[in-house]
Amino acid sequence: MPDAAVVDLVVVGGGINGAGIARDAAGRGLSVILCEKDDLAEGTSSRSGKLVHGGLRYLEYYEFRLVREALIEREVLLRNASHIIWPMRFVLPHSPDDRPAWLVRLGLFLYDHLGGRKRLPGTRTLDLRRDPEGAPILDTYSKGFEYSDCWVDDARLVVLNAVDAARHGAEVLTRTACTSLRRENGAWAVEFTDRATGERRQARARCIVNAAGPWVNDIVGRVAGRNSRRNVRLVKGSHIIVPKFWDGDHAYLVQNNDKRVIFINPYQGDKALIGTTDIAYEGRPEEVTADESEISYLLAAVNRYFKEKLRREDVLETFSGVRPLFDDGKGNPSAVTRDYSFDLDEADGAPMLNIYGGKITTFRELSEHAIERIAKVFPQMKPAWTGNAPLPGGDIENAxxxxxxxxxxxxxxxxxxxxxxxxxxxxxxxxxxxxxxxxxxxxxxxxxxxxxxxxxxxxxxxxxxxxxxxxxxxxxxxxxxxxxxxxxxxxxxxxxxxxxxxxxx
Incomplete structure (x- = not known):
């Protein structure tokens, strides 16, 4: 077994939060190892709705701070990664059977102004019977709204954070599981196992950040032998991919009978990405798949609004992800907060920071706050830097x-x-x-x-x-x-x- 490396920080988990934290820490001058048991972004972070957004529907749950922070981050990410993040207009047909028009318009007004919008156009009202965006919509719906959010290539967002972490000196280990964490003499003894070869290696670290997503409590309990004061709520979100059935680069947002919203987005040029569901999940995160009831639910949501009716045979592919949400005790999976929470275990002078929840849009802010929580361990650490730093390839003039x-x-x-x-x-x-x-x-x-x-x-x-x-x-x-x-x-x-x-x- 190779000699143990000595580093400041080991980050467990190669999803968006882990890659973002490794990048932030390495850029502040810390020595970092990022380990991921599978491929980068192989879990939740490549199975998202591919959006950088404030979360319009979170306003219904009075999550004003979360929406505001996400909208601010939307501007930051759009500036720093305009190659993989770009503006998209969303058409929201109004259904009088669901939310009243005045409430939708009020929500969109708040959405336009909460986050200091600078780069994106604001909301406008549509006459769906005259405006071209209404052409594919059933004549039942005469009024609509159009607002702005952003598209993102989610997996590339993760990979580019890892690339930048490596540029700043971090070691990135993929398909390498963290198989043991033990506190010894005020530091962590860490064991990694290469899942392809079975080869083991060791490291000593002053601090651990556990960003394992759906596996966060598995790292706390099974690998580190500790107990956490936080719980993770696993919620399954499924998407379907179908041939694109409208003209234009805009997307649609529709409200289903149960008041959940469904995104219908252009995808890969000639396809459409439709999602998502919100279902409590108790299985193994590695085995998550879209079931037939979810596919039927998504098809029904689309067919409620559009003239062209989608059938089961139109579904080209499906994918599901498990969102590791911070368990705030809400019974309805859709009402569970998308905010994040930290659990800092400082026993024996060797901190372990466990990350619960979060969303793609706020990963950079989460990463910055995570490093701030362990800053006292590293008094020599440089200040925050990622807010004005383009991701690799994002150094495009004027974005x-x-x-x-x-x-x-x-x-x-x-x-x-x-x-x-x-x-x-x-x-x-x-x-x-x-x-x-x-x-x-x-x-x-x-x-x-x-x-x-x-x-x-x-x-x-x-x-x-x-x-x-x-x-x-x-x-x-x-x-x-x-x-x-x-x-x-x-x-x-x-x-x-x-x-x-x-x-x-």
Whole structure:
């Protein structure tokens, strides 16, 4: 077994909170190890609704502070990661059978003004019988509203935080489980186990941050042998993917009969992402799937509003995630707070900070607050820094992605426009590293389908911890949705023959 590394901080969990905390800490000068038992973002953080938003519906539960903080963070993230986060307009058809129009308009007024909105347009009222956004909506609904939020590539948000953590000196260990945590002489003795090889390694850390999401209490109890004063409430959220059935780049937000809201968003160009459900979940987080009742629920919500009726055979794919919400005692899963809570165990001079709850939109703020909670352990630590620091690839002038893409097209005139936009959306300014010295599409190597090239795949293996074909197809790029089954199989075969074999050698 290799000698034990000595570090300031070990972060357990490679989802959005763990990656964000590792980035923040490493940028403040701390030595950091981030470990994740699977791939980065393989759990909840790649199975979200893909939105950076304030949470319009949280206003009904009087979560004004949470909404305000999320709206402020929406502006911060849009500025610092405009390649993977971009504005989207949401059309909300009004149903007089649910919330009254004045209440919806009041909520949207608060939504426009709570967070100091600067970069996004405000709400407007729609006549669904005349405005083009109402074309696919049933004639039953004559009035609607349109407001702004943002889209995000959730898995890339996680990976880019990990990339930046590594740039600042953090060690990132994927498919490596934290299998033992013991307090010894005012520090933590940590054991990691490589899940592929079974190899174990050790470290000593002054502090542990447990950001394991749905597994947070498993780390507290089974791995560390401690008890927490907090509980996590597991809530399942399922989504379906169908062919896109309207014109335009806008999304829709509809209210179901049970007053839950359902998002219907453009996805990957020619598809639509519909979700989400909110169901209490008691199974193993690794085994979560969308069941038929959830699929029927989502289809029914859409069909209540739209002229084109979706059927079960229209569903191309489904996915489910388990949200690790802080258990505030609310019985209704939809009413459980999306806020976060910290549990700091400082026994024996070796702190362990356990993270409960949170949401993608507020991950940066959560990370900053988490580091502040353990700041007294590290008096030499530098101040907070992430608020004005672009994520890797996000150093785009004036955060203007469209202009950046046009500049890229001028620099690489041999690239098709859709290819430029796709590469830019995934990597921002880092796209130049993937292109390298190539002067033609042939110079990027084999195209496996949908624009996924050999050059891109090799970059993801070398720089973003992609260890399997699935890591690339479903998380680093989501290109699986744009490829045929044959193309996916051929890419997997190429990866196993050329990348996995080379790594084993």
């Amino acid at each position: 203007d992605f469209v202009q950046f893409a046009e500049d890229m097209r001028a620099a690489y005139p041999w690239m098709p426009r859709p290819f430029i936009y796709r590469l830019g959306r995934l990597y921002g300014t880092i796209a130049r590293d993937i292109i390298g010295s190539a002067t033609s599409m042939d110079g990027l190597g084999r195209d496996f389908g949908g624009g996924l090239t050999e050059s891109e795949a090799r970059y993801l293996v070398a720089r973003e911890w992609a260890l399997t074909a699935e890591d690339i197809l479903y998380r680093r790029t989501k290109q699986a949705l744009q490829m045929t089954a044959r193309e996916r199989a051929e890419f997997t075969r190429w990866f196993d023959d050329h990348i996995a074999v080379a790594r084993a050698a």
